Amino acid sequence: MTVRHFHHFALGVPDIEAQKTFYEDFGLVGRVDGNGAVLRCVGRDQDQVVLTESKERTLHHLSFGATSEGLAQVKQRAEAYPGVRLVDIPKATPYDGIWFTDADGMLYNVHVGAAAPSNGGLMPQQPGLPFRTNGPGHYTRQNQKGSIEADAQVVPHRLGHLIHFTPDLEAKLAFYRNVLGLVMSDRSEHLIAFLRPPGGSDHHVIAIIQDEKVGFHHASFEVDDIDRIGLGGQAMIRKGYRNGWGVGRHALGSNFFWYIRDPHGGLAEYFCDIDYIADDAAWEAKNWPLDVSFYVWGPEPPPEFAQNFEGVTKAVKPVPR
Ligand SMILES: [Fe+2]
Numbered sequence: 001m002t003v004r005h006f007h008h009f010a011l012g013v014p015d016i017e018a019q020k021t022f023y024e025d026f027g028l029v030g031r032v033d034g035n036g037a038v039l040r041c042v043g044r045d046q047d048q049v050v051l052t053e054s055k056e057r058t059l060h061h062l063s064f065g066a067t068s069e070g071l072a073q074v075k076q077r078a079e080a081y082p083g084v085r086l087v088d089i090p091k092a093t094p095y096d097g098i099w100f101t102d103a104d105g106m107l108y109n110v111h112v113g114a115a116a117p118s119n120g121g122l123m124p125q126q127p128g129l130p131f132r133t134n135g136p137g138h139y140t141r142q143n144q145k146g147s148i149e150a151d152a153q154v155v156p157h158r159l160g161h162l163i164h165f166t167p168d169l170e171a172k173l174a175f176y177r178n179v180l181g182l183v184m185s186d187r188s189e190h191l192i193a194f195l196r197p198p199g200g201s202d203h204h205v206i207a208i209i210q211d212e213k214v215g216f217h218h219a220s221f222e223v224d225d226i227d228r229i230g231l232g233g234q235a236m237i238r239k240g241y242r243n244g245w246g247v248g249r250h251a252l253g254s255n256f257f258w259y260i261r262d263p264h265g266g267l268a269e270y271f272c273d274i275d276y277i278a279d280d281a282a283w284e285a286k287n288w289p290l291d292v293s294f295y296v297w298g299p300e301p302p303p304e305f306a307q308n309f310e311g312v313t314k315a316v317k318p319v320p321r
Pocket of ligand 1: 161
């Protein structure tokens with residue numbers, strides 16, 4: 001056992017305030033921290049997004065939690081792995097634990113944190129409104145109107161996963177497996193691979209996409225149900241943010257999704273109903289053809305959905321409708 005859960009991610013951005021406001025509008029709770037900002041999910045005692053000053057939008061680092069034995073194992077593996085270099089704790093993001101870079105120059109933190117399943121077991125979920133749907137043979141709501149509060153702020157419970165670009169999919173896959181101890185859940189040809197920590201996890205906490213350069217693609221936050229995805233996405237569009245893609249249901253991971261484009265070209269995804277892999281022995285990772293791996297239903301993804309916007313220097317502010 002090496003890392004046990006995905007803890008937080010950090011982005012360097014030219015406009016901290018615009019990015020912080022975006023995540024607050026999305027449903028996270030932010031605070032200024034030095035020259036940067038930190039965001040958390042309501043009721044969760046864990047930083048989930050860290051923003052640091054940067055002239056260009058950059059994926060600053062990824063942070064994972066481990067047991068103390070797991071941390072020692074990762075350190076040993078990192079010291080021996082080609083292209084990996086242990087580095088000092090960054091001044092802008094002084095989290096405990098070990099820090100290292102890989103062959104792509106990406107920065108990682110691994111620290112001792114409670115061994116927790118990544119499906120929300122670490123912290124209690126916020127109480128949600130009861131979710132009842134009528135279906136054939138299953139009429140749970142009788143003689144009642146079924147509407148929910150249309151204007152309620154959608155509250156994501158936790159950061160679920162992050163997807164980033166890499167110039168060498170096979171090398172990055174090997175790094176995640178051999179240094180961090182993640183296991184592959186599925187892949188699709190030479191374009192994308194999905195990884196999770198062993199021992200009970202969402203289908204993926206990290207996924208990697210082949211591209212010309214490293215870059216942040218999206219971070220995904222869990223909400224109660226498909227209604228919260230619809231309401232959350234709708235509210236963000238009304239606030240003037242750009243639609244990333246949705247609503248729909250993915251094929252690999254099976255989650256419902258709606259992506260909203262952030263001011264620096266990244267995406268934030270509302271998700272629910274992701275596949276959970278409880279027994280690793282029963283799961284067989286497969287290599288799926290591209291035409292069946294992406295989504296089961298939803299609108300046609302816009303051409304820029306898979307574009308790598310790493311390096312943008314200006315924030316695009318929302319234009320409220
Ligand atoms: Fe996602």
